[in-house]
Amino acid sequence: MAQVQQIEIRTSKREEMIDITSLVRGAIKKTGVSAGVAYVYVPHTTAAVTLQENTDPTVKTDLLGLLARLIPKDGGFEHAEGNADAHIKSSAVGASQTIPVEGGRLLLGTWQAIWFCEFDGPRSRRVLVKVLDG
Amino acid sequence: MAQVQQIEIRTSKREEMIDITSLVRGAIKKTGVSAGVAYVYVPHTTAAVTLQENTDPTVKTDLLGLLARLIPKDGGFEHAEGNADAHIKSSAVGASQTIPVEGGRLLLGTWQAIWFCEFDGPRSRRVLVKVLDG
């Protein structure tokens, strides 16, 4: 049984995408599991995790920009804390990613990286990494 | 091996979010698994499951409202049954959630609850809960 690993990150803007691929790789290494499935889990309701290209930085700018256009901060929402948009983005992008592991390596595609998505920062955030053997 | 557990719910509106966290907790308890990963799975194409805040009820009103604005019921769709919007919302929000389990407890964040999303009710619906040990 591989213990749940915890990654701590500090975001610096209200909306931001942070490449956590190497942090997740480090967490998986700690578990010692060489084949199975890895889960990257965000225990927050105004953040998310996605898989996306990490070569061209405009991809994340475009993604955050389009989300802001579709789900505007000032969208006439009822939620009083002023972060209804962040809650909705969190549900739209999703709280977890599931990635197969083989030979001790994440089977990410050539262009895939793991991105933490901050929608209501800056804040201290946690990401849980669990690996099932099999 | 932990058997798949089935939760049955009855929705009462066309669009509705129902907090099923305690039902999922009960299903996990029945499996007797204390550490591993839990999967909450919706076997429907006009419903979904998401993780979201359960403290302020406006968060779900805002989420359903924004989805209805982006994916309007009367959106000029071809699908003849009049529920094309519900199908699209189902794919946008997603059919499953994956949550780590430790010490017999779901590792949900402080503000996270598990929400069944009805997009074409009222109906009888099923939610499957599976837990893998490890």
Place this chain on the structure above:
Amino acid sequence: MAQVQQIEIRTSKREEMIDITSLVRGAIKKTGVSAGVAYVYVPHTTAAVTLQENTDPTVKTDLLGLLARLIPKDGGFEHAEGNADAHIKSSAVGASQTIPVEGGRLLLGTWQAIWFCEFDGPRSRRVLVKVLDG
């Protein structure tokens, strides 16, 4: 331990949904796992996988049409390759689906099929299928 299975597909349009349910069923059969959880994983950043109805073909037309309306190809994006929309759709729909398995069968609902979503074809694409026993 069940090896990761690989499905190869060739898409024929820029945007397209292909029903891969029977290919995934074949891959699961090869693993010999009769109970557990199946993961369908897309290692690409301009494609995705979703669960959706396969009876009425207008459902996929409506889904692709609505995505194109919300995330237009010519949406004023910065990414120079002209496929920023495809990247965003990939993150919106998601790179994986998780489905419980029992008695050697995927526990898909009556109307659910597994769809590969191409957002920047035509191309050769891969889908990974992993099954955990338990």
